[in-house]
Amino acid sequence: MHLKFQRSAPALSRASRSSCVRIYAKVSKKEGEPRIIRGKCFVTRDNIDTDQIIPAEYLTLVPSKPDEYEKLGSYALIGLPDNLYPTRYVKNGVMKTEYPVIIGGQNFGCGSSREHAPVALGAAGAKVCVAESYARIFFRNCIATGEMYPCETSVRLCDTLATGTEVTVDIDNSILTDHSTGITYPLQEIGEAGPVIDAGGIFEYARSQGMIKTA
């Protein structure tokens, strides 16, 4: 992004890849931690559209209202067909997911522009999605909201991994590790999207860079 900004002392350093990155993001509140996410993965396939991520009937929930934000999370990925996805992303009756890592195929997040989609995933507890490719509005919304890191990989992980497998996604070093086998897979660099999501989204990033005054 060609953003004009002033470097101010406490601001997030954009260039830090080798050193620890302070993460304010909705993905993690822990300070001083690198962008490493370890946990169970939930595997989806190609063309997961926004209606499957958050069916339209739940769009009456307004993401900017905190209690409705939480409710959206409880419905994340509830639109996935039951015969193809017998395991639910969020168990019936709970609000949060056991799977901080989502694996996708091609064109993840296609369909609607609704921001409720990345919001529902983030609210449920998703921290990172690793997919072959993304639909553009969904990708953009992940970054703008800071809800989830949308990582890309050229490996067809959705054919290799299974839901429930413990993985580590190291965004700083662009590696995914499958702990059941020890095999590592390369990811594409998160690039310019990283610092924005670290900051918690486009507004937080713009403020941290001195682009806009704090509200």
Place this chain on the structure above:
Amino acid sequence: MAVQGTMHAPCNTGRVTRRAVKVSAVAATPTPARTPASTGSVKRAMTMTEKILANHSDNASVKPGDNIWARVDKLMTHDVCGPGTFGIFQKEFGPNAQVWDNERVVIIPDHYIFTSDARANRNVDILREMASKYNIKYFYDIMDRSNFRANPDYKGVCHVALAQEGHCKPGEVLFGTDSHTCNAGAFGQFATGVGNTDAGFILGTGKLLIKVPPTMRFIMDGEMPEYLLAKDLILQIIGEISVAGATYKAMEFAGSAIEGMNMDERMTICNMVVEAGGKNGVIAPDKTTFDYVQARTQEPFEAVYTDGAANFVADYKWDVSKLEPLVAAPHSPDNRKTARECSDVKIDRVYIGSCTGGKTEDFVSAAKLFYRAKRQVKVPTYLVPATQKVWADVYTLPVPGCDGKTAAEIFEEAGCVTPAAPSCAACLGGPRDTFARMNEPEVCVSTTNRNFPGRMGHKEGQIYLASPYTAAASALKGYVCDPREYM
């Protein structure tokens, strides 16, 4: 690549009346003459999309891949995303901030209107609150849900309302909190969908940081057969390039078949650009465009055109006279099949509506086929006019070639369900009590835009996307049906 031919479009509804014109189309639509003073220093040949974005940034010229700050002419939002968008605006810019321009924000409740869902109703109330607080000039409010006609301001489906109310103008930049905002590209403008956060940002600043997309061109040449409609063309294209075939790209549509279409049909094509992953769609504005726009707004505009030497990342060309009526079979808009090859698919219902297939032209087409067939539908056939204006057209306009009958009369004689209150209705399912929502696992032929699992309600529902002709024919047959059977 040069195409030469004589174009003589048939004179019926939906076609522009034209004299026989010798068309000599080179790589792109001819650029009209402009005085050197107005062009400034043109550094490189640009596509229409690139030119529009250059004009709205601080750059004399832009190229694909450039990240630019684009000035926004109009921002649209509706009842699903409006409350969240304003929520973000208030949080980020503060309770005392004003929107960047209260005449450039258009608030159109349309998604979940005629429902008893309390949250849905509350969201329209929130929009009213925001419209009042920020002195928003264009808010198409509805308060009496029991009778849509008692609400003079209420329009209906946002993308059709934008066009009908004169908010779509050549050369402009429009963002909307809805993926089908690309619909407006039919007017030769840059129009695309964004999320709440981006929209909240625009509300405060009137700008957005975007990346200039490269352009794919689709030339649709030849004379449209009488059984083919714009929907068949866009389904052809999406089926060809897949649901991610145009990701991050602009889709430019040209050719004699496009030029012969009216604005409703052009909108159908641009509407589904997002279904191919496209960022925006554009069609070069011409007399058809100017007549439509100038009948609806006095505001000035400046059309721009793709340069003859502009680059495209892909170039496709079809002779439309060789194409057949299509469907997109479950469960993807790119699952292209001919209607003919699906003739063994028994269906349970037909749905004619939405921004894609619920405009006046769509109902006129369906009515024409019903009239010619002189038969009754075999399955429940739901009709949802996109806006109040479309609804009025359905009830007042005589359908050409149908003995002075209106579409409503023809629909009634064919046994269709009475046309419903204008809104998005069942295109995207919605609250459980939404009109025509698919609450059982049924098979539906629909003039809407998406058929992913659960799109119209039930996860196991099967949706075949089709043109109004194909939808009407299927209703008569009780199976997916090629409209030629009734023509």
